[in-house]
Amino acid sequence: MTVTTLLDTPPEEAFDRLTRMAARLLGAPVALVTLVTDDRQFFKSAIGLAEPWASLRGTPLAYSFCRHVVAAGEPLVVEDARLHPLLRATPALREFGWISYAGVPLTTADGQVLGTLSVVDAMPRLWSERDMALLRDLGALALNEIELRSLPQGPEQPAVFEDCGIAMAICSSDGHWVRVNRALSALLGYADHELVGTPVEQHTHPDDRAADREAIRLLLAGECNSYTADKRFLRASGSPAWVSVTVAVVFRGSGLSHHFLTCIQDISDRKRAEAALQESEERYRFVIRATNDAAWDWDLLTDRIVWGEGAGSLFGYPQPSPGTTASWWYERVHAEDRERVVGGIHAAIERGAPTWQEEYRFRRADGTWAQVTDRGYVVSNDSGEPVRMIGALADVTQRKRTEELVRGQSRLLERIAAGQPLVEVLDQLARFAEEHSDGGIALLMLLDPGADRMRLASAPNLPEAYRSAPEGMLVDPAACWSAPILATTGEMLGSFALYYGESKKPAAAELRIGEIATHLAGIAVERERNLEALHRSTRLLQQVLETLPVGVWVLDQEGRIVFSNPASHQIRGGVGIEELEQYRGWWVETGEPIGPDQWAAVRAVRHGESTLNQLVRIQGSDGSEKTLLSSALPIRRPDGEILGAIVLNQDVTEREASEATLRLSREHLQHARQLDAVGQLAGGIAHDFNNLLTGVLSYCDLLLQELGQGDPLRTDIEQIRHAGKRAATLTRQLLAFSRRQILRPKVLSLNSVVEDLEPMLRQLLGAEVSLAVELDPGLAPVMADPGQLEQVMVNLVVNARDAMPQGGQVTISTANRELHVAEPGVPAGAYAVLTVRDTGVGMAPSTRARVFEPFFTTKEPGKGTGLGLSSVYGIVEQSGGHITVESSLAEGATFTIYLRKHAGPERSQAKKGQRKTLPLGTETILLVEDETAVRNSARRLLERHGYTVLEARHGVDALRLLEETGRNVDLVLSDVVMPEMGGRELVERLRAERPQLKVVYMSGYTEQAITSGGVLPPRTAFLEKPFTVDQLMRLVRELLDE
DSSP states (O other): OOOGGGTTOOOOHHHHHHHHHHHHHHTOSEEEEEEEOSSEEEEEEEETOOTTGGGOSEEEGGGOSHHHHHHHTSOEEESOGGGOTTTTTOHHHHHTOOOEEEEEEEEOTTSOEEEEEEEEESSOOOOOHHHHHHHHHHHHHHHHHHHHTTSOSSSOOOHHHHHOSSEEEEEETTSBEEEEOHHHHHHHTOOTTTTTTSBGGGGBOGGGHHHHHHHHHHHHTTSOSEEEEEEEEEOTTSOEEEEEEEEEEEEOOTTSOOEEEEEEEEOHHHHHHHHHHHHHHHHHHHHHHHHTEEEEEEETTTTEEEEOTHHHHHHOOOSSOSOSSHHHHHHTBOHHHHHHHHHHHHHHHHTTOSEEEEEEEEEOTTSOEEEEEEEEEEEEOTTSOEEEEEEEEEEOHHHHHHHHHHHHHHHHHHHHHTTOOHHHHHHHHHHHHHHTSSSOEEEEEEEOTTSSBEEEEEOTTSOHHHHHTTTTOBOOTTOOSSEEEEOTTSOEEEEEEEEOSSOOOOOHHHHHHHHHHHHHHHHHHHHHHHHHHHHHHHHHHHHHHHHOSSEEEEEOTTSOEEEEOHHHHHHHOSOOGGGGGGSEEEETTTOOBOOTTOSHHHHHHHHOOOEEEEEEEEEOTTSOEEEEEEEEEEEEOTTOOEEEEEEEEEEOHHHHHHHHHHHHHHHHHHHHHHHHHHHHHHHHHHHHHHHHHHHHHHHHHHHHHHSOTTOTHHHHHHHHHHHHHHHHHHHHHHHHHTTOOOBOOEEEOHHHHHHHHHHHHHHHHOSSEEEEEEOOTTOOOEEEOHHHHHHHHHHHHHHHHHTOTTOEEEEEEEEEEEESSOBTTBOSEEEEEEEEEEOSOOOOHHHHHTTTSTTOOOSOTTSOOSOHHHHHHHHHHHTTOEEEEEEOTTSOEEEEEEEEOOSSOOOOOOOOOOOSSOOOOOOEEEEEOSOHHHHHHHHHHHHHTTOEEEEESSHHHHHHHHHHHOOOOSEEEEESSOSSSOHHHHHHHHHHHOTTOEEEEEESSOOGGGOBTTBOOTTEEEEESSOOHHHHHHHHHHHHHO
């Protein structure tokens, strides 16, 4: 057999019908019938082939997958040519983009391969056995067409017609079957050739006969050469058989009747599947409609999403399918949710999760946002690769709003129940109403109790101009301003309103918001007013009970205390009757002991007895004794049952102890007056005595400057000077005790003071007593006078040394300490602590109680003045600190000084270096002193060191001197207490004209008149009498140099 006449010929409709059928039945985009020679292939039919290949009639055989079918003479099935070892280099893969291929050879009975019938796809795919069987049947039809063209014209057909697996028939032009094959007879249930000669219409379902007649008419009229249709034949049993028929003209011989070739495929299974699918899809549509969801179907390979009708009904997007790609969906996910949602769905697909679910905000067609729940199911192919995702988008906006509405009500009720302030509750209620309304602005007004005016309660977002307008609005009983807020009794408590920026009718949801808001506001306001009334009553009762100086208990049936006032705890510690056994008591009148069952409270609870004004004395578990006036009354039900008791106990212990207390108070007052008298005496003595000592020491200094080192009088004068200094030390201690010293406080560290003083302290202690220093490196700074602190440590160390005649150890330590509660003699606070501890003989309690008293000493006469520790006490107290002492006989003594921590940093202190020579000056100094000896000696000392001195006896004299001379002075050196005009008044007058004038006050003791809390004002210094020439010269120079 030869096909030479068919090679390189135009496509024919008969072959195109077969390729169209192959493409449609197998779902392939391209179907081909090719005829081959040794080196080329010719396209006899090419359905779906793109240009420029569609215009070509042939290609080299090497281009094609078909060469492998021809070479092997067997069908070829390729799922993915890119992975096939024989085909991945084939030009068809590169030129045509063909990836998947299925082809069968067109082989004659004698084994000659004439060509191929094949289908191809640009995507990888699996070809089933059913697909290949169908392709082989269609290939047989294609071979039949080729053989028909090689036979003489006539009705005879080759054996392939009978043996073909596809039902076939030849029909005459008048509509009768002239030949049918075995496949058609079997399909319709007839014996072989039983159908021949019968009209086709007889075996066609009545509903399909009209369509058949119209199709045949078109064929006979030459308007088409073939047609394909789905129809129903009637089986011999009468049941319908769904088939797909392709009818084409077979013969048009000259003078011969027209014949038609009919190819029939049983599609009953497909129709049943389509019916089932239609039923399933209908059921699915009903389910989707019932759930009111927007169904979607996402093809992951083509990135196409098909949406159900819910997308229109729920979100307003047009039908049948809004959007075609995933990006359309991405763009409508809220920006704040997009990353989470898109990332989540892709993560589910990539990890092979069968399902995915998310909640997010989705934009409707009108631009508003819907809260949605999205669920999807991933469909994978046989290889497990995700190829499709089917899901449904549910609009849960209303449900979410309802849930949020319920949660909001619950939160507000919780806040109301928790007692949150009413103004905060109403503000939250207004915001709650605004949040759940469509652009409304809330306003709550309250009616003042007992008044006829409304006041603004909450309007967080109402403009200020509107906020003030409703204030003080008159209430008209005949009208209601917006929705009223009512109490449970129906009493009007206020009103609630929602304002809108445009005229609109409130929706049902907004009316519901108003109902909720007024209901919750009524609960909150009524509760607040009830609580206020209860609090007023409770406060009144509580104030009465708290101020009542009588202990009040209320006991239950078991004798347990259910209420007690503060006075009751002070009287007996607040115990119930079951704990009374720990108390020892007796009646005051008889002195007889009280048994456990004889207490008034016990008799009232257990026996219903009343007790009035019973005088008893008790001794508690702590050993303290109290005298009580006790009364107890039972509390009964109307039927007489005892519910408990009320007990009244008045502490009358103070009446018995009043005389002792008064006596003790008088002793303390007398002691305080004695101390004050000593202070006054010390101040008076110091003032006069220090004036005398100043003259003595100043003239000693002048004489010593005049006398040479070898002068025999020099020793006598130095002895006088030494005695004067000892006298000055004594007066200084008196001043320290009476707290009349000038303080020069600085921010410093106690560690620095100890370290600077340590060498001198070791000298004071001598060889028999060792000194241990333990300093806290993190010690906080304090504000204190370093010189006074040095005096404190010297006195404490000397006292410790004298307590250890046989030797021992003194330990000085520092530490930070914070007292959260007060300790005896020390209030609560943060302190830097200095401790001086010795291993001496210790003190008896009687000695320890008087240790800080002035002139009290345990030393032998002539070995102590009794002012050392009293001056320590005075310095510490004047510095704002506190001092305590702990000691027992043979246990040594520990003195602890508490100084308040200073918030600022410690200031570095320059080391004091003594100049070898006294500083000189050329400035003019006004010297004001009423004591002639002091004035003369001071003038001579100042002039000797280069200063110009103007001297005056008192303030009036000084002012007159300055007015007469017209001199300007650089510094004023003045006494404090002088006749006619004192030093402070003089300085105030001078500084009125010269505020920056520098002043040095000199006095025998601290004058409160020149200090503020013991601290000097700026540009002012104090020189304590008696002073040395060195002290005078250095202080004057330092102040002038500032």
